Amino acid sequence: xxxxxxxxxxxxxxxxxxxxxxxxxxxxxxxxxxxxxxxxxxxxxxxxxxxxxxxxxxxxxxxxxxxxxxxxxxxxxxxxxxxxxxxxxxxxxxxxxxxxxxxxxxxxxxxxxxxxxxxxxxxxxxxxxxxxxxxxxxxxxxxxxxxxxxxxxxxxxxxxxxxxxxxxxxxxxxxxxxxxxxxxxxxxxxxxxxxxxxxxxxxxxxxxxxxxxxxxxxxxxxxxxxxxxxxxxxxxxxxxxxxxxxxxxxxxxxxxxxxxxxxxxxxxxxxxxxxxxxxxxxxxxxxxxxxxxx
Amino acid sequence: xxxxxxxxxxxxxxxxxxxxxxxxxxxxxxxxxxxxxxxxxxxxxxxxxxxxxxxxxxxxxxxxxxxxxxxxxxxxxxxxxxxxxxxxxxxxxxxxxxxxxxxxxxxxxxxxxxxxxxxxxxxxxxxxxxxxxxxxxxxxxxxxxxxxxxxxxxxxxxxxxxxxxxxxxxxxxxxxxxxxxxxxxxxxxxxxxxxxxxxxxxxxxxxxxxxxxxxxxxxxxxxxxxxxxxxxxxxxxxxxxxxxxxxxxxxxxxxxxxxxxxxxxxxxxxxxxxxxxxxxxxxxxxxxxxxxxxxxxxxxxxxxxxxxxxxxxxxxxxxxxxxxxxxxxxxxxxxxxxx
Numbered sequence: 331x332x333x334x335x336x337x338x339x340x341x342x343x344x345x346x347x348x349x350x351x352x353x354x355x356x357x358x359x360x361x362x363x364x365x366x367x368x369x370x371x372x373x374x375x376x377x378x379x380x381x382x383x384x385x386x387x388x389x390x391x392x393x394x395x396x397x398x399x400x401x402x403x404x405x406x407x408x409x410x411x412x413x414x415x416x417x418x419x420x421x422x423x424x425x426x427x428x429x430x431x432x433x434x435x436x437x438x439x440x441x442x443x444x445x446x447x448x449x450x451x452x453x454x455x456x457x458x459x460x461x462x463x464x465x466x467x468x469x470x471x472x473x474x475x476x477x478x479x480x481x482x483x484x485x486x487x488x489x490x491x492x493x494x495x496x497x498x499x500x501x502x503x504x505x506x507x508x509x510x511x512x513x514x515x516x517x518x519x520x521x522x523x524x525x526x527x528x529x530x531x532x533x534x535x536x537x538x539x540x541x542x543x544x545x546x547x548x549x550x551x552x553x554x555x556x557x558x559x560x561x562x563x564x565x566x567x568x569x570x571x572x573x574x575x576x577x578x579x580x581x582x583x584x585x586x587x588x589x590x591x592x593x594x595x596x597x598x599x600x601x602x603x604x605x606x607x608x609x610x611x612x613x614x615x616x617x618x619x620x621x622x623x624x
Numbered sequence: 625x626x627x628x629x630x631x632x633x634x635x636x637x638x639x640x641x642x643x644x645x646x647x648x649x650x651x652x653x654x655x656x657x658x659x660x661x662x663x664x665x666x667x668x669x670x671x672x673x674x675x676x677x678x679x680x681x682x683x684x685x686x687x688x689x690x691x692x693x694x695x696x697x698x699x700x701x702x703x704x705x706x707x708x709x710x711x712x713x714x715x716x717x718x719x720x721x722x723x724x725x726x727x728x729x730x731x732x733x734x735x736x737x738x739x740x741x742x743x744x745x746x747x748x749x750x751x752x753x754x755x756x757x758x759x760x761x762x763x764x765x766x767x768x769x770x771x772x773x774x775x776x777x778x779x780x781x782x783x784x785x786x787x788x789x790x791x792x793x794x795x796x797x798x799x800x801x802x803x804x805x806x807x808x809x810x811x812x813x814x815x816x817x818x819x820x821x822x823x824x825x826x827x828x829x830x831x832x833x834x835x836x837x838x839x840x841x842x843x844x845x846x847x848x849x850x851x852x853x854x855x856x857x858x859x860x861x862x863x864x865x866x867x868x869x870x871x872x873x874x875x876x877x878x879x880x881x882x883x884x885x886x887x888x889x890x891x892x893x894x895x896x897x898x899x900x901x902x903x904x905x906x907x908x909x910x911x912x913x914x915x916x917x918x919x920x921x922x923x924x925x926x927x928x929x930x931x932x933x934x935x936x937x938x939x940x941x942x943x944x945x946x947x948x949x950x951x952x953x954x955x956x957x958x959x960x961x962x963x
Contacts, residue, residue, distance in 0.1 A: 498743045499746055501715055505716075524682065525715040526715060529740040529741065537950075537954070576957075587954040
């Protein structure tokens with residue numbers, strides 16, 4: 331397995347399991363260990379059935395296995411609080427953390443926008459922002475790469491079924507973190523994020539609207555080309571990432587309407603918001619692996 | 625119906641829900657004039673913010689003429705007796721906005737979620753209650769679920785610390801029997817200390833009738849808007865409700881002639897369009913669609929040549945919820961392409 335890096339997934343919930351399904355197809359990542367804290371967890375049982383080693387005593391209990399299995403990358407799909415402790419234990423072992431929690435100890439990463447700039451070979455912790463951020467920041471960047479964006483605003487509409495208790499208890503964390511990354515990664519001088527949860531049945535596929543205010547009159551052709559190119563880049567790891575309408579130009583405003591359908595690996599198709607997180611996490615890990623192996 | 629000696633607290637929405645009808649462009653002077661007029665008429669509570677609540681200023685919903693801070697700073701010091709409330713929709717506004725509103729003298733925070741999503745409000749209701757504010761859980765689009773489901777969500781908000789729970793008819797879809805059933809169940813099953821409120825829209829011209837049904841079934845707070853200034857066909861017109869409550873002998877402490885004068889002399893002259901049950905507003909009520917979509921659908925009709933009524937009906941079919949204004953332009957573009 332010289333062309334792959336061994337990886338652990340911490341948190342055998344929906345996100346962790348979907349990530350495992352995706353990682354099993356990877357040409358760069360070899361998922362070998364699933365870590366949880368509850369021996370009765372369905373996620374651990376599923377991992378076991380797929381032939382993955384499991385550990386039900388948390389990261390602390392898995393340290394020996396992590397050394398033994400020569401783990402180079404760990405995906406953390408637990409919580410912001412748990413992530414801090416996990417990173418403190420694993421970084422000294424030379425494990426790079428791909429953080430899918432809102433902890434954001436490491437730099438934000440939206441793969442097609444800034445992964446190259448982060449020097450993937452040297453990273454020891456990288457944060458995947460939020461689902462809304464993964465879906466929309468590539469579009470903000472597509473516009474800001476053409477000309478200065480003074481303000482960008484994103485509206486993420488997700489199905490009620492796809493929003494877990496962690497997000498619900500701290501929905502402000504979503505709006506703050508996303509808005510901050512719209513600025514720091516997307517390149518807008520000022521960012522705002524809105525999340526809407528819709529309980530319709532059958533569940534709606536994740537939708538995203540991106541509005542940018544350009545400082546100068548928008549160059550319609552250049553922005554349209556940049557947006558289309560960026561959509562393709564995201565589609566490379568999220569095939570269900572679709573431009574529905576736009577870019578629509580209205581004065582200095584550019585509006586882009588997207589739909590994000592998941593691949594339905596473990597999570598249902600409508601949960602594009604969760605799929606784009608796991609896909610972006612894996613995509614990031616693959617680039618890190620490529621640098622580590624080079 | 626007997627409402628004799630029933631006490632009800634009326635809550636004016638013209639400076640918050642009314643912001644929708646004015647595309648959030650009410651001036652500071654208009655805010656102050658209307659708020660002080662209502663204060664003098666005896667209105668006990670007045671809501672002031674962007675139409676979509678604290679932090680609502682955005683390209684998606686529209687930027688207001690002034691910031692929430694500036695509106696609150698202008699209005700609050702001018703009031704003698706009325707308390708000011710602020711609306712907060714988790715996902716749009718945050719606890720930072722809540723703290724700002726408290727610091728400026730807002731005494732009531734109303735945390736609004738879609739009627740099935742109460743658990744996103746724990747953070748905000750919890751903080752508001754901890755700060756000692758009058759804390760309201762505001763369950764929007766309450767027509768979309770059963771009374772039992774609504775109660776379940778109301779209990780969540782109550783458990784987070786809300787001292788008042790609203791059944792909110794955001795689409796102006798409800799008829800009086802439904803209001804009676806929902807308010808009645810909330811009143812019977814929630815704690816005696818928890819107040820119940822009703823917020824109506826006038827899209828089926830049921831604002832006053834529904835409010836009366838709510839009071840009869842146990843609601844202690846009723847939202848309305850002077851001259852009806854609000855989203856869709858407006859809120860329950862308060863001066864009308866006050867006149868009816870007078871006739872019925874209910875207690876509300878509002879001077880009818882004074883509130884009539886605020887409606888006629890201050891609010892009606894500043895309307896951009898008459899607040900009435902026009903074809904599109906009626907469609908909101910008939911199809912169960914969020915009232916603030918009205919002007920967005922009308923603008924999409926003007927821009928893309930697709931009927932606002934068709935857009936609204938389709939939004940209703942798709943189970944669209946409050947806050948999804950971005951869906952209107954997206955849908956209109958799709959519909960225009962198919963034409």
